[in-house]
Amino acid sequence: MSITDQIQQVRSEFQTDLKSLSSENGSVDTIRIKYLGRKGLVASLFVQMGSVSKEERPHMGQALNELKSEISTQIDTLGSGDNSQGENREEFIDYTLPSDPLPAGSIHPLSQVMEEIKSIFLRLGFSMAYGPEIDTEFYNFEALNIPRHHPARDMQDTFYISESVLLRTHTSDTQIHFMESHDPPVRIIAPGRVYRNEDISVRSYCLFHQIEGLYVDKGVTFAELKGTLDYFAKELFGKKVKTRFRPSYFPFTEPSAEMDVSCIFCKSKGCNICKKTGWLEILGCGMVDPEVFKAVQYNPEKWTGYAFGMGIERMAMLKYGVEDIRLFYNGDVRFLRQF
């Protein structure tokens, strides 16, 4: 092969080596040595100059010098050291490649259920109200017709902060806060966190969420309460669910009731979740007790109302078939990703 051909061959080999530099993480120094080293390809071409005829020599020498300076300028612009870490790394970045996907978060199932419940009642004309999580015995108990030694206080194990300050055990405290500062008529829902000093288990946790409803106006009837809650249940669980009201007891409502929905898991045939009854209890409700009106200086002769309260965790467990309440709080993404 003539020297001219060899020069051409070294030139194109060098270009190939340059291209593979970025993908193979090769180093610039290796290439420098291969071409410009003492025993490198360029040097060996110079050695061959000895056998070139006198006439040809100046011409060949020029061609060879050109090759040498071409190679060294290109190597110099690449910089020295490991090219993959070097300053010129950008030259090898393929900007058209898709980037690494960022994992997308999701809205917590409790927030989803809470939002859904809120939006149902907002459509019915209710507005939002909020109460404090740290409250006093007066708002959490007394004004709700649960005086100090009333046995109903045992229904809710309370975290006390001091003698009369506590972590609220239910969102019913917001009824009192709101009525105290607003004249009737009232139509509110009050979502929030509540706390109970209970053993942690599959069914109960020391904190959970509730949503409270309160409607006060002239001539409010139990039929309106039933109609509103029946509509709510059908919006949340589907048009086919049936509801039923069972008499119950709450100190702040009279009469009081609990509402059940027909079991959404077995279609009322009877399963483990509904304990073979075909029904699932979802909330407590009733007509506001006149004693509650007296505590907030509403005239019970003039005003009537209904109230209801429900647990968000319980709703979410029923809606999504979750069997352990603790799953909502331990932040396991394998659980949360499903919603």
Ligand code: DAH
């Ligand atoms: N506060 C009750 C509880 O935590 C739930 C409740 C029942 C709220 C009846 C109400 C109601 O407003 O009318 O168990």
